[in-house]
Amino acid sequence: MFLELFNIYNLKEMSFAAELFLSCSILQFTFYAISTAYNRKAGFVILKNQFFYVCTLLIVLTTYLILNENLLTFNSFSSNNFIVNDYFSFVSKICVCLISILYLIIINISSFKNKPTQHNFEYVILITISILGLLLLCSANDLITAYLALELYSVAFYIMAAFKKTSNYSIEAGLKYFVIGALSSGFFLFGTAIIYGYSGNVSFNDLKLFFYLFFLLEYHQPSFFFYEIINNKQNELIFGNYDLAYNKSLFGIIGVSFLNSLLLDNTIINNNFNLIDWCNIHYFDTNLYFFMPPIVESLTDIKKWFFVSINLTSFWVLIEFIKEFLLLKQQYLLNIETLSKKLEFLDYMFFCYSNSQTVNTYNNFIMLNTNFLYIGFVFVCVSLFIKLSVAPFHFWSIDVYEGSPNPTTFFFSIIPKLSLFVLLMRFCFSFYQIFINNFQTYFFFFAILSVFVGSVGGLQQRKIKTLLAYSSISHTGYLLLSFCTANSEGLQMVFYYLIIYILSVLIFWSVYLVLDKRILFYYNKSNKELGDLVLLNQSNPILALILTITLFSIAGIPPIVGFLAKINIFLIVIKSSAYSIATVSIILSVISTFYYIRLIKILYFENSLIGQLYLPIKSKKAILIATLTILLIIVCIDPMIIYLLFCKAILLI
Amino acid sequence: MNNVLLINFMCVLLLISALMVVISKNPIHSILFLVISFLISSFILFLSENEFLAFFFLTIYLGAIAILFLFVVMMLNIKHSDLQTNKLYLPIGVFLGFTVFLEVCSGVSDTFSKNSIFNIFELNFYTNWYDNLDRFPDIAVLSQIFYTHYVLQLLMSGLILYLAVIGVSFLTIKSFQNKNTKYNQTIFRQLARKNNL
Numbered sequence: 001m002f003l004e005l006f007n008i009y010n011l012k013e014m015s016f017a018a019e020l021f022l023s024c025s026i027l028q029f030t031f032y033a034i035s036t037a038y039n040r041k042a043g044f045v046i047l048k049n050q051f052f053y054v055c056t057l058l059i060v061l062t063t064y065l066i067l068n069e070n071l072l073t074f075n076s077f078s079s080n081n082f083i084v085n086d087y088f089s090f091v092s093k094i095c096v097c098l099i100s101i102l103y104l105i106i107i108n109i110s111s112f113k114n115k116p117t118q119h120n121f122e123y124v125i126l127i128t129i130s131i132l133g134l135l136l137l138c139s140a141n142d143l144i145t146a147y148l149a150l151e152l153y154s155v156a157f158y159i160m161a162a163f164k165k166t167s168n169y170s171i172e173a174g175l176k177y178f179v180i181g182a183l184s185s186g187f188f189l190f191g192t193a194i195i196y197g198y199s200g201n202v203s204f205n206d207l208k209l210f211f212y213l214f215f216l217l218e219y220h221q222p223s224f225f226f227y228e229i230i231n232n233k234q235n236e237l238i239f240g241n242y243d244l245a246y247n248k249s250l251f252g253i254i255g256v257s258f259l260n261s262l263l264l265d266n267t268i269i270n271n272n273f274n275l276i277d278w279c280n281i282h283y284f285d286t287n288l289y290f291f292m293p294p295i296v297e298s299l300t301d302i303k304k305w306f307f308v309s310i311n312l313t314s315f316w317v318l319i320e321f322i323k324e325f326l327l328l329k330q331q332y333l334l335n336i337e338t339l340s341k342k343l344e345f346l347d348y349m350f351f352c353y354s355n356s357q358t359v360n361t362y363n364n365f366i367m368l369n370t371n372f373l374y375i376g377f378v379f380v381c382v383s384l385f386i387k388l389s390v391a392p393f394h395f396w397s398i399d400v401y402e403g404s405p406n407p408t409t410f411f412f413s414i415i416p417k418l419s420l421f422v423l424l425m426r427f428c429f430s431f432y433q434i435f436i437n438n439f440q441t442y443f444f445f446f447a448i449l450s451v452f453v454g455s456v457g458g459l460q461q462r463k464i465k466t467l468l469a470y471s472s473i474s475h476t477g478y479l480l481l482s483f484c485t486a487n488s489e490g491l492q493m494v495f496y497y498l499i500i501y502i503l504s505v506l507i508f509w510s511v512y513l514v515l516d517k518r519i520l521f522y523y524n525k526s527n528k529e530l531g532d533l534v535l536l537n538q539s540n541p542i543l544a545l546i547l548t549i550t551l552f553s554i555a556g557i558p559p560i561v562g563f564l565a566k567i568n569i570f571l572i573v574i575k576s577s578a579y580s581i582a583t584v585s586i587i588l589s590v591i592s593t594f595y596y597i598r599l600i601k602i603l604y605f606e607n608s609l610i611g612q613l614y615l616p617i618k619s620k621k622a623i624l625i626a627t628l629t630i631l632l633i634i635v636c637i638d639p640m641i642i643y644l645l646f647c648k649a650i651l652l653i
Numbered sequence: 654m655n656n657v658l659l660i661n662f663m664c665v666l667l668l669i670s671a672l673m674v675v676i677s678k679n680p681i682h683s684i685l686f687l688v689i690s691f692l693i694s695s696f697i698l699f700l701s702e703n704e705f706l707a708f709f710f711l712t713i714y715l716g717a718i719a720i721l722f723l724f725v726v727m728m729l730n731i732k733h734s735d736l737q738t739n740k741l742y743l744p745i746g747v748f749l750g751f752t753v754f755l756e757v758c759s760g761v762s763d764t765f766s767k768n769s770i771f772n773i774f775e776l777n778f779y780t781n782w783y784d785n786l787d788r789f790p791d792i793a794v795l796s797q798i799f800y801t802h803y804v805l806q807l808l809m810s811g812l813i814l815y816l817a818v819i820g821v822s823f824l825t826i827k828s829f830q831n832k833n834t835k836y837n838q839t840i841f842r843q844l845a846r847k848n849n850l
Contacts (some may be wrong), residue, residue, distance in 0.1 A: 023812060030819065082805055122823045129816050136809065148809040155813060159820035615712075 016083050018065040022132045025058050033121040048588040051124040052108035063097040082142040088649035089139035091274050096541050100131050109621050110513040130156035134419040143192040143202045152159035154181045161404035173403030180396040184386035198372040208431040384424050393451030394473050410509045411470050414502045436486050450477030455592035464528045482569045485576040495646040497565040504553040507628045514621050518613040535611025536603045543595045544603045546629050555596035561636040574624030667693045680726045691715050704792045
């Protein structure tokens with residue numbers, strides 16, 4: 001029967017066509033670059049802008065590949081359920097790609113004199129490899145693929161942080177980042193090992209099945225079964241839970257629940273079936289969970305429940321059997337007698353697979369010791385928090401952001417958070433949601449602490465990069481706040497806030513990189529202080545206005561869209577009745593506005609005679625910055641554009 | 654267990670080399686004995702039909718850890734270690750080691766149930782002839798799974814190694830540009846009272 005699927009089967013792995021393309025093109029590109037840049041006859045050519053253009057083209061093509069995701073086969077799991085390709089990953093991948101395109105354009109346009117990031121092609125290759133890692137991270141359905149993707153982009157980041165070999169700061173930043181990043185990856189792996197040791201599986205789907213089967217005592221989702229009449233004589237029985245009946249090809253069935261109606265008298269299963277409908281209907285790979293009723297002829301005998309083995313590797317035999325049972329094979333022309341025999345066999349199988357580890361049968365489920373699951377969860381979450389630079393684990397980010405060259409800090413501050421939050425959401429809310437009560441308070445604590453650190457730590461900073469580092473810590477704190485509430489609105493707000501923050505930070509960094517001082521006192525001192533932005537209003541009033549708008553957006557001051565995002569987060573926190581947390585975070589956000597407004601004051605109202613002199617800005621840069629600000633203003637006028645992106649995506653968790 | 658004699662011989666060599674790691678005065682000798690002990694342990698694993706773990710030992714232990722030790726000894730420039738002459742070290746050490754050894758033996762013996770009739774180790778073996786005739790070595794099994802189901806992970810890890818090669822070669826290469834740079838120094842800042850560099 002699967003031979004009929006042969007034409008589709010080869011396309012099953014094509015849902016990561018974009019990543020495949022990107023990886024092959026990176027390899028090709030490195031060979032080309034090495035052959036040109038290390039060619040002795042040509043005189044070791046330095047190709048400055050060519051590499052950036054090529055890599056922007058590569059990423060544009062990957063976005064094009066990602067956009068063509070409307071095929072039936074693409075809306076599924078591929079590569080043996082290690083890659084998931086639903087709307088959530090689609091949206092996040094597109095966001096990552098677009099932001100990276102903008103980043104590469106900005107970097108290409110900004111002028112660097114004698115800077116290694118411009119003259120070495122390895123930098124662009126590292127950027128593209130890290131983007132590949134982030135794309136894989138967005139669509140990872142497995143803890144091992146997530147770990148590999150994490151390592152992929154982290155190693156690229158370590159090298160990017162240490163890229164400027166003549167600078168002590170850069171080398172120090174790279175070393176620090178490497179040590180701490182390796183530690184966090186080790187924690188992640190340790191957590192996955194513990195989870196594997198406890199449950200026997202590592203894939204998110206299997207873990208969801210495991211958790212929902214063993215730990216979900218109350219289940220409130222609505223359930224109904226479809227009863228389609230194809231002919232008068234033959235009836236086809238389709239049963240499932242439709243959480244969102246958007247589109248079968250997009251979403252499919254969330255779960256299958258065997259009801260007692262399995263033993264209705266008129267369940268003669270159809271022999272002729274449509275392949276496409278079967279693919280749409282029997283969508284077993286998504287969010288499969290089982291509630292097994294007692295399989296006896298008397299429907300009211302609920303006492304006779306079964307005991308299922310703890311390790312799911314033996315459970316899959318059962319599931320395969322049930323799949324066969326539902327597969328409508330021609331061999332299984334079922335009457336009632338054969339059906340009952342088959343079900344007796346099922347009952348016997350359940351009995352055989354029983355491990356008697358029942359201590360208390362509470363609501364006829366098994367009580368299991370969950371300590372190891374908590375430990376695994378803690379380790380994985382700690383590793384992700386270290387990478388996100390959440391408060392007790394934030395110490396590396398300050399030095400790394402300060403020390404690494406400007407383009408890399410730019411990259412660090414905008415891009416990795418999106419994918420990391422995607423992974424965090426998939427990890428925390430697809431199956432660990434059952435234990436939300438246990439970890440919600442601690443996550444709130446981390447969030448508040450990071451807001452505090454970000455707000456209070458940036459007050460005394462005179463360097464702009466550390467200022468931005470502290471602000472990024474505070475913003476991750478706000479994101480975690482809305483993340484902890486575990487509302488669907490909260491999760492949507494995470495991404496909404498992220499995208500607005502990313503947009504405003506893009507503009508800020510583009511302005512930061514555009515300003516080249518005319519008179520240089522120190523050799524290649526590229527890290528700007530507060531004094532370097534003095535009285536920008538007099539030399540370039542529009543640039544000062546742009547900076548003010550972006551700073552208002554980052555700080556959360558009303559007419560600009562950053563305010564909307566922040567207030568939505570506070571509203572969600574209040575909605576989940578965390579009033580003290582909301583008040584504290586509001587007060588801290590007010591405190592943090594100080595160092596944003598101080599910048600504006602320096603731009604406009606500083607008490608010095610003349611401001612800093614800058615070189616004139618080229619038209620390309622001006623156009624880019626102007627377009628980005630106009631985007632921001634458009635988002636102020638119509639903020640629902642971004643909101644609608646992710647609202648559908650969150651429901652897929 | 655047809656090659657019990659060889660395994661026992663290798664175990665004896667392993668014990669001797671491990672002891673020499675601790676005893677030898679020259680640190681390079683101790684590292685060499687460590688290398689020998691890793692090799693012997695991998696050989697024993699080969700003899701026990703555990704090829705994957707044997708290769709694992711060779712790559713990880715010899716390829717990474719022994720080199721790590723070597724670099725440490727190189728950089729710290731340890732010439733030779735003087736054995737401290739304290740008369741109590743030997744008896745206390747022997748006593749503690751003997752107690753730990755007894756505990757290990759008790760733990761090992763408790764996990765294996767005794768056969769009342771045959772208490773002899775060499776006679777308590779069972780040959781699975783089907784396995785001898787038609788069986789994949791464990792490396793073949795692993796490769797059959799890795800290259801079919803886990804291709805993506807293999808490719809990703811390959812990309813990580815590729816990235817490591819690129820990064821390392823960039824970070825350590827001596828470029829031609831850095832030779833002719835002039836560092837502009839601000840002498841008045843260096844000599845000033847309040848050194849606000």
